[in-house]
Amino acid sequence: MSELLVSNIETRGVPGKRRFAMVIDLRRCIGCDACMTACKAEYDVPLGVFRTWVPYRVVGTYPNVRKQFMPRLCNHCDDPPCVRSCPVGATYKMEDGGFVLQRYERCIGCKACMASCPYNARFMLPKNRTYTDIHSVVDKCTFCHHRVMNNLAPACVQTCIGRSRIFGDLNDPNSEVSHLVNTLPTQVLRPEEGTKPHVFYIGLDRNTSEIGRGIYSAPEVLEEGRNAFGAVKI
Numbered sequence: 001m002s003e004l005l006v007s008n009i010e011t012r013g014v015p016g017k018r019r020f021a022m023v024i025d026l027r028r029c030i031g032c033d034a035c036m037t038a039c040k041a042e043y044d045v046p047l048g049v050f051r052t053w054v055p056y057r058v059v060g061t062y063p064n065v066r067k068q069f070m071p072r073l074c075n076h077c078d079d080p081p082c083v084r085s086c087p088v089g090a091t092y093k094m095e096d097g098g099f100v101l102q103r104y105e106r107c108i109g110c111k112a113c114m115a116s117c118p119y120n121a122r123f124m125l126p127k128n129r130t131y132t133d134i135h136s137v138v139d140k141c142t143f144c145h146h147r148v149m150n151n152l153a154p155a156c157v158q159t160c161i162g163r164s165r166i167f168g169d170l171n172d173p174n175s176e177v178s179h180l181v182n183t184l185p186t187q188v189l190r191p192e193e194g195t196k197p198h199v200f201y202i203g204l205d206r207n208t209s210e211i212g213r214g215i216y217s218a219p220e221v222l223e224e225g226r227n228a229f230g231a232v233k234i
């Protein structure tokens, strides 16, 4: 199977239901990290972990160099291995909308979902939260379910200064995401995994698709970093 899938038909979820998707136009991302910041603020995402992140690589030869950005998040897959691998049903997929969500109260922190996600989109919530005491369970992007249910765009989409991120219902023929996916070549990450992702990229190529996939460090490394951060005297 080819590395990148040009896909618009097989990933529409349940017929007659909404199927939310995000299109990320890599040509428009300027790497300002506003999306990461908005997401951190929306969810009190702790230091060292991310629901969305914008890795980059430098391409070209000095002095003609530039950064190539590659925004990442949970793909809200149509066939999510994280849901299949969870032994206690803590992660599940909503029929209406296609959101893959997490029930903190059920999660036993076994990390099976983290191991099965081909996109490294999940992480363990560390201790030392600022506003809540939810910790030691797995978390990830929710496609801003609470905002979307109130007719708001996800925080990262609303704040995207480059209009690189576009969000909407793929099953609505009048939505901007439908228009983009139907009229432009789009790609998804790791189609060979059969997960049917619902984050579609414009301008992705073989060289960019793996940028930043391994951003997460082992929890003990993150803990070291947090301790070092906490130890700074000012």
Ligand code: SF4
Binding pocket: 073, 074, 075, 076, 077, 080, 081, 082, 083, 100, 116, 117, 118, 119, 120, 121, 122, 140, 195
């Ligand atoms: S990207 Fe990973 S965490 Fe998100 S739905 Fe797909 S397999 Fe699950």
Ligand code: SF4
Binding pocket: 028, 029, 030, 031, 032, 033, 034, 035, 036, 054, 069, 071, 156, 159, 160, 161, 162, 163, 164, 165
């Ligand atoms: S907010 Fe938009 S332009 Fe800025 S880094 Fe995120 S995706 Fe790129």
